[in-house]
Amino acid sequence: MDFLSNLALGFSTASSIENLFFCLIGVLLGTLIGVLPGIGATATIAMLLPITFQLEPVSSLIMLAGIYYGAQYGGSTTAILINMPGESSSAVTAIDGYQMARKGRAGAALSIAALGSFFAGSVSTFLVAIFAPPLTAIALQFGSAEYFSLMIVGLVSSIALAHGSVIKALAMVALGLLLGLVGTDIYTGTPRFTLGIREYSDGLNFVAVAVGVFGIAEILRNLENEKTRSLLMAKVSGLLPTRDDFRKMVAPVLRGTVIGSALGILPGGGAILASFASYTVEKRVSDKPEEFGQGAIAGVAGPESANNAGAQTSFIPLLTLGIPANPVMALMIGAMIIQGIVPGPNVATEQPALFWGIIASMWIGNLMLVVLNLPLIGLWVKLLTIPYYVLFPIIMAFCSIGVYSVNSNVYDLFAVAFFGLIGYVLVKLRCEPAPLLLGFVLGPLLEENLRRAMILSRGDPTTFFTRPISATLLLIALAVLVIVFLPSVRKKRDEVFQEED
Amino acid sequence: MKSTTFDRANLLCGLLFIALGAFFALQSLTLELGTAFRMGPGYFPLILACALILLGGVILLQSIRIEGEPIGHIAWRGMFFILPAPIFFGLTVRGLGFVPALFLTALIASFASGKMKPLTALVLAFCLTIFSVLVFSYGLGLPFRRFGPWLGF
Amino acid sequence: MKTLNAIIGATALAAATLFSAVAGAQTYPDRTVTMVVPFSAGGPTDTVARLVAEAMSKDLGQQVIIENVGGAGGTLGAARVANAEADGYTVLLHHIGMATSDTLYRKLPYETLNAFEYVGLVTEVPMTIVARKDLEPTDLKGLIEYAKANKDTVTVANAGIGAASHLCGMLFMSAIETPLVTVPYKGTGPAMTDLLGGQVDIMCDQTTNTTKQIQGGTIKAYAVTSPERLDVLKDVPTAAEGGLSDFQVGIWHGIYAPKGTPEEAVNRLSEALKVALADPNVAARFAELGTEPSPQSDATPEALKAKLEGEIARWKPVIEAAGEYAD
16 A cells, blocks of 8 residues: 555654654653643744754654654643633633632643543654545635634634633633724725834734733732732642543544544645634533533643644645645745745645655654653643742743744733733623633634635625635524524523523 | 522623624724625625624623622732733743843732742742743754843843 | 856855955954845745855854844834944845835835945846646737637735735736736735635745746646746746847845944955855755845846846836735
């Protein structure tokens, strides 16, 4: 079989001693930098990128891929331990992961994240290897109308992110969408909502918003009752997941893998939705949806797997089309070009050792991540025993560096402070930050694709229903809406009846 | 008859969303709206802003009927020291340079907690600065000037 | 013969600069030089900058490090350098956007022609007029006729206001005197995806982004915008061959320093640039991007100044006619 010999070539390239070594270094550095609060995958890769320039092309890209996984995992670690997500995907992990950590189950949450990611990564690596070309053909069927409909599905699903009031969650999504539109309108070049500040003309920095509404709001919340409440975290109980945890994580990991792999293929930002979508599904299928937001294992296992699967399959458009699916992939392309490899449709045939070597190293990188991180979990959890008043100045310093390092934009730091304030106010008013963040990443995609679809259809709105994929997605959105609202309507009615009893 | 009680959190929340919605709506109106077929830059945000105002209104109405848990303590001291920390870093990192800016940022943030003693804060800020300079400036070679022009370097 | 001459010339130049480097070692540079790239890491301009910076470091004997100050079409980074200390330790590597932003932005925080000293031109990346692979016309003439006949339905993709593809698209429409349906994207990636998927018809973009796709047969190329055919795309005619005689456009890159930078520093940087551009490794990497280093005679302050002034004058009417501004 062709694919087996290709994979064999890949593994023989990737498993040379030096490539294994660079992969290990990449994973290690990625984890160590990515775990610093406020420094997400993009910032980590941008910081570590120059280190890889000196290497051979294959080694350099393998190391970079390692950095990528390491950074992603490091980002999830900070999301779980201190509620400080540096990436939109880990914002979802933070919801239940941080609650688990507060209940003393940080070790279990981290192991679940690592194992789920590994499984998802392994499966989707093989998906990449076997199906890359045909999947690309499907991905290219997605035009603006399809992306718009897909974003609608994401938006409808976002309701499930909230465990409190649905109305408030919707308001937070709307606010997030509006914040996402801050910056220059690409169609006319008009600056919008920038208050005349040119530094915001490319939009608000995601890390600044995420660090503000999640991390800083959390720090402030922990500072408010300092005198009366001494213990923030329950005592850490057991580093590894119990047999019961394993049972609970199997199905979510499987579902997350499927969802993430499918969404990651789409070059127009499908991977963004992966963890959100998985969370929604898990909450829907769970017999105990009320556990979500309080430290549900499925709420960590599903999204983490989906995220990693999506991260993996988002290499498909990169490798087969030479098109970056997200800012991280754009950095990877930059690195490839510097190495003298311009990615394009022919990379697989022109440079098979490189192409398959990277694919094989994805799996090896994931394996190393698990091997490396399971022992490290003990160390990460120890960090929680550091007194909080020592921890948060460190957090503030690192997130200042991290946010500033991306574009050397001082206004991004001002945004951190502003969104810290807004985030704290909203938390005090019992609004949850995750829907806001989802709105923030979807806002520009939603508007851009809506307007582009309208231009391409010459102003004919039926384009969303006449294109089959788009129509299917809208039907899915409708179905989600019905499923989300029906049980809650029924439950409300039950409650009413109970009260009358 | 029960006395009318307000849920203060929801009341404020509703008002906040209405205010934010109004801000975005007013700003959108200054932009070109266009038509549904060829949307201008103001079209989509205006719709969203109206939705936000509407949702804020619903929350406001809900606040009259149900009483929720109180807002609780507010971390004034925390806000006073935490929020200016990144701003200070931004304002000084290029002028003072990476080392002093980071040191002072960490120091400012340290005072957000009543439990922090001045000496501990100094030691913490010092160690943190050393660590960061080693990792980011020497290790990763980020283009920060360690000491800036304000100090005569 | 020509190449031999070039090699001899380059070697002589390298020797000359080496000598001047030794002579000027005590004065400049005695610490790291920061090269500001006004775009984010990983993009084509960043790539050009990193390749050149590495080669310049060797000649300067000091590290030239890249600082990415992205945002607002490159004007934030340019403004940063315009306001930086004029000591030769902060320089800017910017592309054609330096000239076009002068018209595209009506409120710039610096005066383009008065805020900088000039170091030299780095490279000029040619553009290609490409289309989805199943578009009917077979050559540029056919494409122009097709576009004129279907001007309400032919779509032209671009990567956002001020992007290379936007500029080239504007110039193309002005050259064929036919406004087509413009479809903006956020960046080249999504625009190229839709071109590959056949969702849009035409795009005009840098060879950096299009060469591999053309070679792979996933998109159709109608013309290159350079005066001569390109080695990497031998089968693609020039725009002039296809009937658009004045249609020459390239994404040129230049290095600038803040106004008032001492002359010896500027000259030293210019020397280092010349050495970098003569470096075979740089040339090889540039070739893979579908471009080549600027000739030694263009890596000079005078050449860059003339280029910038000429390009501002050239683009002003095109942008004003299109009526598309970025603020």
